Amino acid sequence: MKIYTKTGDKGESSLFNGKRVLKNNEYMEAYGTVDELNAAIGLAISLLKHSDLRPLLESIQKTLFVVGADLATPFDDETSKAAKAIQRMTDAPTKDLEAMIDSFDAKLKPLKNFVLPGGTQASSALHLARTICRRAERLVVGLCKQGKANSEILMYLNRLSDALFVVSRYLNQCEGYSETPWKGF
Numbered sequence: 361m362k363i364y365t366k367t368g369d370k371g372e373s374s375l376f377n378g379k380r381v382l383k384n385n386e387y388m389e390a391y392g393t394v395d396e397l398n399a400a401i402g403l404a405i406s407l408l409k410h411s412d413l414r415p416l417l418e419s420i421q422k423t424l425f426v427v428g429a430d431l432a433t434p435f436d437d438e439t440s441k442a443a444k445a446i447q448r449m450t451d452a453p454t455k456d457l458e459a460m461i462d463s464f465d466a467k468l469k470p471l472k473n474f475v476l477p478g479g480t481q482a483s484s485a486l487h488l489a490r491t492i493c494r495r496a497e498r499l500v501v502g503l504c505k506q507g508k509a510n511s512e513i514l515m516y517l518n519r520l521s522d523a524l525f526v527v528s529r530y531l532n533q534c535e536g537y538s539e540t541p542w543k544g545f
Contacts, residue, residue, distance in 0.1 A: 368383065371383050371384075373388060375387055375432050375433065375434060376429060376432040376433040376445075376446065377433055377434065379434075386499070386502060386503060386508075387431055387432065387434065387503070387508075389499050390431050390496065390499040390500050390503060390509070391427075391428045391431035391432050393492065393495055393496040393499055394424055394427050394428045394431065394496050395424075395428060396492050396496075397424060397489055397492040397493050397496055398421050398424040398425070398428075400485060400488050400489035400492050401417055401420060401421055401424075401485075401486075401489050401524075402421065403485045403488075403489075404417065404482050404485035404486045404489060405417050405418065405421075407480075407481040407482040407485055408482045408531075409480075409482065409535065410531065410534055413527065413531070416460065416527075417527075420520065420523075423453045423516070426447050426448075426449055426453075427449060427513050427516065427517070429446045429447065430446065430447075430448050430449050430509075430510050430513055431500070431503070431509060431513065433446050434508060435503075435507065435508050435509050435510055448510055448512070449510050449512040449513050449516060450512055451512055451515070453516055454512065454515050454516045454519050457516070457519040457520060457522075457523045458519060460523055461519070461522055461523050461526050464523075464526045464527060464529075464530045465526050467530060467533070468526070468529050468530060468533060469533075472541070473541035473542055473543060474541070474542040475529070475539040475540060475541055475542065476539075476540040476541075476542055477490075477491075477528075478540065479528065479531070479532035479535075479537040479539065480531055480532055480535050480537055482528075482531050483528040483529075483531040483532045483535075483537070484528075486524050486525075486527055486528035486531065487524075487525075487528050489524050490521050490524040490525050490528065493517055493520050493521040493524060494521050496517055497514065497517040497518055497521065500513050500514050500517060501514060
């Protein structure tokens with residue numbers, strides 16, 4: 361497979377169904393941000409000192425490919441060949457995240473304040489991924505409200521940002537890094 365096609369040289373790209381759109385199209389913005397999120401999680405994985413978290417984070421990355429494919433295939437185009445070829449998001453990955461959040465949260469000290477993002481390198485990378493996830497979520501809200509995207513994606517991204525927060529706290533705790541509480545001005 362050739363890496364460059366030159367078909368995007370004038371600012372256009374194709375959705376999965378073949379429809380040509382501008383690269384700043386709302387679908388492109390949403391799944392491009394999901395791709396950015398996936399890369400940020402990859403960065404966090406590369407910084408991990410606890411390899412037991414690698415399978416969990418890689419599983420999230422794989423799910424984000426499903427999210428991207430779902431977003432790249434307009435939800436209002438269910439009859440197309442492309443729509444039939446992809447796996448749409450379901451509630452199962454969201455439920456998995458909820459169980460994971462509960463498991464990690466049970467190992468953490470309860471929060472009494474907001475905490476400043478940071479800590480270890482891997483934790484900081486997950487905080488960055490969390491904020492990218494929130495941006496992706498905001499972009500998907502617009503698509504969902506217009507009936508153009510699968511609402512399961514919205515729920516997954518909402519839960520994923522919480523999961524990334526909890527895992528970042530867990531990493532800090534495992535490495536003995538004390539969180540910095542935000543106490544206002």
